[in-house]
Structures are given as structure tokens and as C-alpha cells.
Amino acid sequence: MELLLFGIAKDIVGESNIDLSDQSSVPQSVAELKLFLSAEYPDFQKLTSLAIAVNSEYAGDEVLLKSGDEIAIIPPVSGG
Amino acid sequence: MSAERYHRQEILKDFGPIAQQKLSDAKVLVIGAGGLGIPVLTYLNAMGVGNLGIVEHDTVSESNLHRQVIYNEADIGRQKNDAILERLKAQNSNTNLIGYNTFLFKENALKFISDYDLVVDASDNFPTRYLVNDACVILNKPFVYGALHGFEGQVSVFNHKGGPTYRCLFPNMPKADEVPNCNEHGVLGILPGIIGNLQALEAIKVLTDIGEVLSGKLLIFSALEQSYQKIKFKLVDQNTKIKTLAESYEFSCDATINSIEAVGLVPLLSDTNIELIDVRTSEEFSHKNLSLAKHIPLSELEQRHTEIDLNKPVYLVCESGVRSRKALLLLQEWYPNKTFVNVEGGMRKLNTYVNLY
Incomplete structure (x- = not known):
């Protein structure tokens, strides 16, 4: 399970992606991922x-996650 | 106009004179003539969009020049609207150009947008972006969205032929201290050039019905990796049911904030018994400021808050009211017994009431 981080989310984590596969408890849903x-x-x-997208599709809190999913974390951005 | 002018795009099999005529008849309103708005306006004007409106009230500052490439050094201090109208007119004398020398507010948004077929959101702040969305939904106009953060950009087309809106992606405006803007966070000069050009491309596609419009898809561009991600998202029905603009598009906040509308500050500007703290950057402050204001940038507030005269009522101001709100929250933490007042809408809003230049 790979997380792609954009905008302020990337700034917070300090990297543009993280691999969650080797976590002891992998989040089972988008809601769990946020927690x-x-x-x-x-x-x-x-x-x-x-906004969270799973495999390039917008995903609400209820969406379940599985191994191999590519998850994008997309905060709003305002600059122009 | 000579038949030569648009010849190279008219001979394109999938474009042709019919699409060219559609551009010529089109009316496009561009919100903002900054980093994003400049490439949008330059290309729409060059390609023959017949009617272009520009909403912008800012003046050119030195720190704009690295990314707002239509302006030159001699423009510093000039109204952006004046400078860009001059350039666009020289570029294409056939275009009907209308400059609105104001920012977009709740009070003028519906009136301006109702005269156009398509809106391009080239603004630089969340309140304007949510206002553009809601006004376009109310008036049933599509709009091309583009926004930046650091080395990244987002592009999409909202409210297009029953497609999703900005609120389907980001339902509510973030709070004031969640996401920094370009003034605080920085932006690579070329980035708005790329994102703005992608917006111009989408605008052309919407206007001429060619290709596949980026509706229901958010394009995310990462400059450092030179990569594009496309995220699909769906319409949330209730977001198309907006019938009136919100009461306020100022940032909301959980904490109790004492604030004053910018217009309310005007009569106080000659009052030396108030302490007015401007928390913008030094560059912004030197560009324009209120003579009464004491300058303490937000980034230095922690070291310099003791310079504030707490015996007077303290008002906090910045460009749009966001950073001053952050400053207020910090000061409230440090001085829990003292009341601070935020100037809503900041220098931008003040500028509509008093001439700051």
C-alpha cells in the first residue's frame, strides 16, 4: 500500500510518498487511514x-483499502 | 482581420474555421491577472477569443516579476489591470477587452459573471475560489480551476454540463491556518506558467467543444518529478443546488475572533490612540502601507510581540485577513486577558475604501 502525498501533506510528512506495507497495523479504510x-x-x-483518492479515484471515508492500493492524499491548494 | 491571422489553427482538421468562430463569439471572464491569469489571458487573446474580462485590483510589485512575465520593471507600482490591458490590446486589437479594477467580492460576483460564458479562476486565495464556485453554480456557468502549492499545481473544469463542482472535491473552505499561500510559502516562477497554460487549453476545449474536457477529473502536476496524476471524482448532487451566495466568504475559525470589517477601520485611521499592527512581509509592507501601522511580520511575531503597545486597542491587519487572524490567535495565547481585533478582508478590502497608493 503506497501513499502519494501532495501539497501541505507532502510538507508535513517531508516526503512525496510512503510505503505502508510494512506497518504492523495497516489501515483498513479511508477513515482509518486519516486516523x-x-x-x-x-x-x-x-x-x-x-481529499483522498484510491487508485486514482476519489474515495470517501467508508472506502475499504487493500494491499497494493495506491492512495493519494490531496489537500486543497490556493496559490496563483 | 486578415485570413492569415488564425490560419495555422484553422487548418487543423479537428479545429477549423467553425471552432475559430466559436472563439470569436466567446466571452470569458478571468479572475486575477497574476501568475495564472497572465498565461491564460495571453493565449486566449492570441488565439482569438473575442471578449475577455479581467477582474484584478492589485498593483505590480517587484516580487511579482519572476512569475508574472507580462509585467516589466517599469510597471512596478502600476495597476495590473492597466498594464495588462495595454499589452493585450497591442497583442490583438480585435479583442473586446474589459478591465474590472476591483477584486471579486460577494457584492459584485454575480453581476460580473452573468455577462460571460466561461470563467477562469486564476485567483490566489480560498475565499475567492469558493465565491467563484458558488457564483458559477448559481448562474450555471462552467469554470476552469487552477491552483498552486510550492512545486505542484492542480487543474480541473468544474460545473461543466452537469459535471462536478469544486465543492464535490473540497466541500468546505479550509480554516485560516491550514494551508499557506504563495506569499508565505513561495512559488517557482515557471509553475503558474505551466498551470495557467493548462487552464487556457481547457478553456479553449470548453469553448470549441473539441477533445475531452477535464471535467470530473483533477489533474495534479508535480514539477520536480515532471509527473501528472489524474484523479476521478463524482458529482455530489447537493452541491449544484446552491441558490444564493454564502453570508460571508471570509475564513471561518473555531476560536472566538474579534473582528472588524475593513470599512469599519477607515474612520480609525487618523486615530493615534489605536495600535495597528501590520503582519505582512517586509516586501509587501514597503509596497504599500497605512501610515499608522506598526510593522511586525507574522514570522517575527514571536520575538517581537513585546513591541506592541497593549495599553491601546490593538488591531491586526494583513493582505487578506488570513495571516492577521493567525497573529491574533497567537497573541491571544500569549495575552489571554487582552482583546485583539482582526481587520477582515485586510489591505485588499481597505483598498476599496481608501486610496493606499
Whole structure:
């Protein structure tokens, strides 16, 4: 399971991708993934507006995750 | 106009004189003549879009020049709208160009947008982006979205032929301190050039009905990897049911914030019994400022907050009201018994009431 990080999410983690495969408890859903990120990187707690895509498709909190999924974390950006 | 002018695109099999005529008849409103708006306007104007409106109230500053490539050194201090209209007019004298020398506000958005077929959101802040979305939904106009962060950009076409909207992707505006803007975070000069050109391309496709419009898809460009990701997303029905603009498009915040509308500050500007703190960067401050203001950039607030005269009522101002809100939250933490007041809408809004230049 690979996470691709964009915008402020990339800045928070300090890398543009992380591999979750070797985690002891891999998040089972998008909702769990958000909790995982907030626990691992506390700065995620303040991001109230975060789009998540699983295999290039927008995914709500209820969407289940499986190994091999490519997950994109997409915060809104405002610059112009 | 000579038949030569658009010849190279008219001989394109999938474009032709019919698409050219559609461009000529089209009316496009571009919100912002900065990093994104410049490539959008330059190409739409060159390619023969017949009617272009420009909403912009900023002036050219030195720190714009690395990315806002239509402006030159002699333009520093000039209204962007004046400078760009001059260039676009010289580039294509056939275009009907209309400059709106104001920012987009709740009060003027519906009026401006209703005159156009397509809107290009080339703004640089969340309040304007949500306002553009809601106004376009209300008026049933498609809009081309583009936005930047550091070395990345996003592009999509919203509200196009019943397709999803900005709120289907990001339902609610983030809070003030969630995501930094270009002034604070920085932007690589060429990035808005790339994203703005992608927006111009989508605008052309929407106007001429060629190709596959980026509707229901968010394109994410990463400059450092030279990579593109396309994310599919669906319409959330309720987002098309907006009938009126929101009460306010200023940033919302959980904490209790004392604020004053920019217009409310105007009568206080000659009052030496208030302490007005401008928390913008030095560059922004030197570009334009209120004579009453004491300058303490947000980044130096932690070291310099003792310079604030707490015996006077303290007002905080920045460019749009976002950073001053952050400053207020910090100050409230450090001085829990003191009341601070945020100037909503910041220098931008103030500028519509008083001449700051």
C-alpha cells in the first residue's frame, strides 16, 4: 500500500510518498487511514479539508483499502 | 482581420474555421491577472477569443516579476489591470477587452459573471475560489480551476454540463491556518506558467467543444518529478443546488475572533490612540502601507510581540485577513486577558475604501 502525498501533506510528512506495507497495523479504510495519519503526524489533525483518492479515484471515508492500493492524499491548494 | 491571422489553427482538421468562430463569439471572464491569469489571458487573446474580462485590483510589485512575465520593471507600482490591458490590446486589437479594477467580492460576483460564458479562476486565495464556485453554480456557468502549492499545481473544469463542482472535491473552505499561500510559502516562477497554460487549453476545449474536457477529473502536476496524476471524482448532487451566495466568504475559525470589517477601520485611521499592527512581509509592507501601522511580520511575531503597545486597542491587519487572524490567535495565547481585533478582508478590502497608493 503506497501513499502519494501532495501539497501541505507532502510538507508535513517531508516526503512525496510512503510505503505502508510494512506497518504492523495497516489501515483498513479511508477513515482509518486519516486516523493513522493524524496519530503518526500530528499536523494532519488541523487539516479539515483533505481529499483522498484510491487508485486514482476519489474515495470517501467508508472506502475499504487493500494491499497494493495506491492512495493519494490531496489537500486543497490556493496559490496563483 | 486578415485570413492569415488564425490560419495555422484553422487548418487543423479537428479545429477549423467553425471552432475559430466559436472563439470569436466567446466571452470569458478571468479572475486575477497574476501568475495564472497572465498565461491564460495571453493565449486566449492570441488565439482569438473575442471578449475577455479581467477582474484584478492589485498593483505590480517587484516580487511579482519572476512569475508574472507580462509585467516589466517599469510597471512596478502600476495597476495590473492597466498594464495588462495595454499589452493585450497591442497583442490583438480585435479583442473586446474589459478591465474590472476591483477584486471579486460577494457584492459584485454575480453581476460580473452573468455577462460571460466561461470563467477562469486564476485567483490566489480560498475565499475567492469558493465565491467563484458558488457564483458559477448559481448562474450555471462552467469554470476552469487552477491552483498552486510550492512545486505542484492542480487543474480541473468544474460545473461543466452537469459535471462536478469544486465543492464535490473540497466541500468546505479550509480554516485560516491550514494551508499557506504563495506569499508565505513561495512559488517557482515557471509553475503558474505551466498551470495557467493548462487552464487556457481547457478553456479553449470548453469553448470549441473539441477533445475531452477535464471535467470530473483533477489533474495534479508535480514539477520536480515532471509527473501528472489524474484523479476521478463524482458529482455530489447537493452541491449544484446552491441558490444564493454564502453570508460571508471570509475564513471561518473555531476560536472566538474579534473582528472588524475593513470599512469599519477607515474612520480609525487618523486615530493615534489605536495600535495597528501590520503582519505582512517586509516586501509587501514597503509596497504599500497605512501610515499608522506598526510593522511586525507574522514570522517575527514571536520575538517581537513585546513591541506592541497593549495599553491601546490593538488591531491586526494583513493582505487578506488570513495571516492577521493567525497573529491574533497567537497573541491571544500569549495575552489571554487582552482583546485583539482582526481587520477582515485586510489591505485588499481597505483598498476599496481608501486610496493606499
